[in-house]
Amino acid sequence: MVEQSSEVVSEPDEPAVALTDTRPGRAPIEQRLAQALADLLDTGHVPVDGHFFTDLGANSLVMAQFCARIRKQPDMPSPTMKDIYRHPTVRSLAAALGATVPTDAPPAPPAPEPAPDPGPRRKRWDHLLCGTLQLLAFLGYSLVSGYVTATGYEWIATGKGLADVYLRSLLFGSVAFAALCAFPIAAKWLLVGRWRPAEFPVWSLTYLRFWLVKVLIHANPMVFLTGTPLYVLYLRALGARIGKGVTILTHSVPVCTDLLTIGAGTVIRKDSFLLGYRARAGHIQTGRITLGTDVFVGEKTVLDIDTAMGHGAQLGHSSALHRGQAVPDGEHWHGSPAEPTATDYVRAAPADCGTARRFWFGLSTLVQLFVLYIPLAVGGIYMLFTQVPAIGKRLDPTTTALSWPELLSDALLLSLALFFGFVVLGLLALYTLPRLLGLVVRPDRTYPLYGLHYALHRATARMTNVKFFAWLFGDSSYIVFYLRGLGYDLSRVEQTGSNFGTEVQHETPLLVTVGSGTMVADGLSILNADFSSTSFRLSRVSIGPHNFLGNNIAYPAGGRTGDNCLLATKVMIPLDGEVREGVGLLGSPCFEIPRSVDRDTRFDHFRTGDTLRRRLAAKNRYNLRSMALMLFVRWLHTFWLTLFGLASVDLYGAVGHVVIAGYLAFTLVFSTAYYILVERYLASFRALRPRLCSIYEPYFWWHERLWKVPDHFLNIFNGTPYKSLVWRLLGVRIGSRVFDDGCYLTERTLTTIGDECTLNAGSKIQCHSQEDGTFKSDGTTLGARCTLGVAAHVHYGVTMGDDSVLAPDAFLMKGEEVPPNARWGGNPAVDMPETDSRPAGQGRAKPTTDAAAATVS
Numbered sequence: 001m002v003e004q005s006s007e008v009v010s011e012p013d014e015p016a017v018a019l020t021d022t023r024p025g026r027a028p029i030e031q032r033l034a035q036a037l038a039d040l041l042d043t044g045h046v047p048v049d050g051h052f053f054t055d056l057g058a059n060s061l062v063m064a065q066f067c068a069r070i071r072k073q074p075d076m077p078s079p080t081m082k083d084i085y086r087h088p089t090v091r092s093l094a095a096a097l098g099a100t101v102p103t104d105a106p107p108a109p110p111a112p113e114p115a116p117d118p119g120p121r122r123k124r125w126d127h128l129l130c131g132t133l134q135l136l137a138f139l140g141y142s143l144v145s146g147y148v149t150a151t152g153y154e155w156i157a158t159g160k161g162l163a164d165v166y167l168r169s170l171l172f173g174s175v176a177f178a179a180l181c182a183f184p185i186a187a188k189w190l191l192v193g194r195w196r197p198a199e200f201p202v203w204s205l206t207y208l209r210f211w212l213v214k215v216l217i218h219a220n221p222m223v224f225l226t227g228t229p230l231y232v233l234y235l236r237a238l239g240a241r242i243g244k245g246v247t248i249l250t251h252s253v254p255v256c257t258d259l260l261t262i263g264a265g266t267v268i269r270k271d272s273f274l275l276g277y278r279a280r281a282g283h284i285q286t287g288r289i290t291l292g293t294d295v296f297v298g299e300k301t302v303l304d305i306d307t308a309m310g311h312g313a314q315l316g317h318s319s320a321l322h323r324g325q326a327v328p329d330g331e332h333w334h335g336s337p338a339e340p341t342a343t344d345y346v347r348a349a350p351a352d353c354g355t356a357r358r359f360w361f362g363l364s365t366l367v368q369l370f371v372l373y374i375p376l377a378v379g380g381i382y383m384l385f386t387q388v389p390a391i392g393k394r395l396d397p398t399t400t401a402l403s404w405p406e407l408l409s410d411a412l413l414l415s416l417a418l419f420f421g422f423v424v425l426g427l428l429a430l431y432t433l434p435r436l437l438g439l440v441v442r443p444d445r446t447y448p449l450y451g452l453h454y455a456l457h458r459a460t461a462r463m464t465n466v467k468f469f470a471w472l473f474g475d476s477s478y479i480v481f482y483l484r485g486l487g488y489d490l491s492r493v494e495q496t497g498s499n500f501g502t503e504v505q506h507e508t509p510l511l512v513t514v515g516s517g518t519m520v521a522d523g524l525s526i527l528n529a530d531f532s533s534t535s536f537r538l539s540r541v542s543i544g545p546h547n548f549l550g551n552n553i554a555y556p557a558g559g560r561t562g563d564n565c566l567l568a569t570k571v572m573i574p575l576d577g578e579v580r581e582g583v584g585l586l587g588s589p590c591f592e593i594p595r596s597v598d599r600d601t602r603f604d605h606f607r608t609g610d611t612l613r614r615r616l617a618a619k620n621r622y623n624l625r626s627m628a629l630m631l632f633v634r635w636l637h638t639f640w641l642t643l644f645g646l647a648s649v650d651l652y653g654a655v656g657h658v659v660i661a662g663y664l665a666f667t668l669v670f671s672t673a674y675y676i677l678v679e680r681y682l683a684s685f686r687a688l689r690p691r692l693c694s695i696y697e698p699y700f701w702w703h704e705r706l707w708k709v710p711d712h713f714l715n716i717f718n719g720t721p722y723k724s725l726v727w728r729l730l731g732v733r734i735g736s737r738v739f740d741d742g743c744y745l746t747e748r749t750l751t752t753i754g755d756e757c758t759l760n761a762g763s764k765i766q767c768h769s770q771e772d773g774t775f776k777s778d779g780t781t782l783g784a785r786c787t788l789g790v791a792a793h794v795h796y797g798v799t800m801g802d803d804s805v806l807a808p809d810a811f812l813m814k815g816e817e818v819p820p821n822a823r824w825g826g827n828p829a830v831d832m833p834e835t836d837s838r839p840a841g842q843g844r845a846k847p848t849t850d851a852a853a854a855t856v857s
Contacts, residue, residue, distance in 0.1 A: 064815030146660030474502030515545025
């Protein structure tokens with residue numbers, strides 16, 4: 001979808017470029033650049049001094065297509081979007097690219113990393129066999145879980161009195177918890193032994209063992225204890241070499257733990273990926289990740305395989321280390337791929353936090369878990385089964401089979417009480433408890449880790465980041481009232497109807513200030529807590545007025561942005577230098593771009609006066625109906641699960657524990673089919689079409705409704721052939737034998753994925769963009785055998801050629817065309833075939849001689 005500018009005019013007999021500089025070498029480049037741009041803009045005259053955005057009326061999509069056209073000319077230099085923004089005229093761009101004009105005998109490029117040997121083409125039966133065995137593994141796990149659950153329930157039911165029930169619940173729950181924690185560890189050592197650097201094809205038997213261990217590790221209840229010393233012990237039991245005083249806050253669990261070395265005193269922030277493996281070209285590759293002592297790894301970072309950080313090194317927020325990169329001792333790096341910087345990312349002063357403090361915190365956590373939470377959970381379920389008449393009378397062996405009207409009425413009452421009780425009581429808790437806890441944990445004070453203040457901070461963060469309510473109120477005017485209720489300071493709100501998306505998280509809601517008129521897309525993470533290896537400190541985060549924040553941004557305390565900024569998707573927020581105002585920021589590390597272009601202002605008449613009031617009122621009414629519809633959709637799902645559960649209770653006396661396993665399998669299939677049907681019905685079983693419109697037009701309101709359809713069930717199918725089947729049912733045009741390890745697609749029917757593509761964990765294909773009050777969408781196409789790296793982000797209007805690769809944490813901007821067999825990376829993404837082939841030396845990953853000593857505990 002190419003947007004033409006009505007401001008570019010020409011006379012029919014004029015040349016495409018008016019030259020005023022005829023120095024050798026520059027004029028031909030200027031002519032060809034101008035001719036390509038003139039053809040794209042459908043005009044006959046492009047002044048060499050005309051600014052691409054302000055004078056010619058182009059936009060980033062047009063300029064991305066311009067770069068793609070130039071790259072197709074082999075005797076021309078290849079401009080990137082960063083070049084376009086830094087040199088926004090034909091003359092300045094030609095001068096910047098002049099030194100890179102290809103010669104007749106170009107020097108030999110460095111040898112690229114050899115692609116994985118595909119070997120014989122994977123046969124369909126390999127794919128089917130792997131999927132069949134994965135299904136059998138799930139059914140077997142469900143059967144064992146059902147047997148254990150039924151046995152435990154029957155034993156607890158024989159208890160005499162409340163105290164006996166409590167003790168039996170404590171004993172059974174504790175044994176079950178310990179077994180759930182120990183089983184993945186035992187499975188890892190039995191099925192794999194020690195992980196080693198290796199490579200093997202997906203869908204093979206080796207992959208099946210890998211997948212089983214990965215799923216069991218991710219399903220382990222120890223994942224809920226991230227940020228505690230117990231989680232570190234769990235990783236050590238899995239084979240990781242981790243030193244003393246390490247704090248790990250990320251919920252992304254390392255899989256190839258034997259390849260992970262973390263030195264003493266290291267801090268790893270949340271939403272970071274250090275998996276120890278990656279998928280590429282239909283193969284799983286495993287490799288080492290080595291972190292020295294006192295290392296800091298920031299928020300939303302990616303550490304690829306074969307990377308290393310020396311002692312005292314830092315990796316900033318929104319950054320990545322590509323394969324083969326290493327940060328030397330004491331250096332600070334940031335960006336994607338990372339490069340040296342002078343910014344200090346450790347901003348919390350140290351505190352007294354020794355081994356004894358960590359031990360007592362871990363012990364108190366276990367005591368709370370075993371004495372309070374587990375008995376309440378297990379005993380509470382037992383009390384629900386016995387005290388609620390709708391369930392208890394079905395468990396009574398003397399009760400005859402109940403009729404369907406009785407079953408339906410019981411399911412209706414129970415589901416209404418459970419669902420809407422959660423909504424009401426949840427809001428009451430969120431609006432009161434965090435404010436009480438905030439009286440204890442004060443801002444701008446340094447507290448030691450693993451104490452009362454740390455525990456209260458963790459409780460506040462977990463409680464106020466419940467996704468349900470942000471999903472319910474997001475993308476509407478009502479999100480403002482919800483966030484204010486949590487504690488956000490939103491100044492004088494200029495209501496837009498889309499002030500915040502459905503995904504926003506924070507460390508504490510009581511220290512967030514967002515200026516008037518600011519709009520935020522999905523994926524904002526507000527970092528108002530700073531961590532060191534021994535301490536943490538809460539600080540206020542202030543986002544200026546009239547900003548627009550794109551997707552997937554980590555905004556730290558002390559961010560150097562002010563009023564009227566456009567913060568692009570995946571941008572790295574600067575922490576030093578002057579305060580940026582009235583500009584746009586793009587990339588990691590970031591650079592300045594225009595705040596807006598002509599296309600973004602064409603709908604400004606919707607954003608003022610009576611037109612805005614009428615349209616906003618209409619949008620609010622539509623969003624309110626969408627919220628009511630989605631509440632009904634989720635309650636109806638709860639009702640059906642309750643109905644099936646009550647029917648299963650009726651069958652329990654006849655078939656025993658098998659009914660529990662059947663219930664688990666059936667509810668997974670039912671939930672998947674239910675939400676697929678809801679989404680396709682709302683879309684009238686038709687594919688979306690590319691659109692350019694205002695957020696105050698009814699089409700956008702309908703599109704927002706589609707975003708609200710729950711899709712959390714998708715993650716269950718990661719790494720299995722069934723994920724592609726689910727995508728196909730949702731309308732994705734997807735080829736055969738696609739390996740999807742955790743990719744997310746926002747607009748399913750605008751996405752095309754070729755045969756045997758490889759999609760890594762955390763990757764995303766987003767076929768839309770929203771900038772201020774303008775919404776744009778277009779199709780994105782991945783050719784056959786393409787690879788998206790871990791946490792890679794692909795925008796709309798993109799085409800990736802066959803066998804192309806997008807590196808980890810890359811941001812492929814709208815309108816880009818990646819040639820076949822190319823390797824792109826960076827933020828924004830550019831051609832970088834040499835990234836994985838750098839020679840040994842500085843910037844090359846190699847373990848330090850004392851890395852092992854750093855992890856001795």
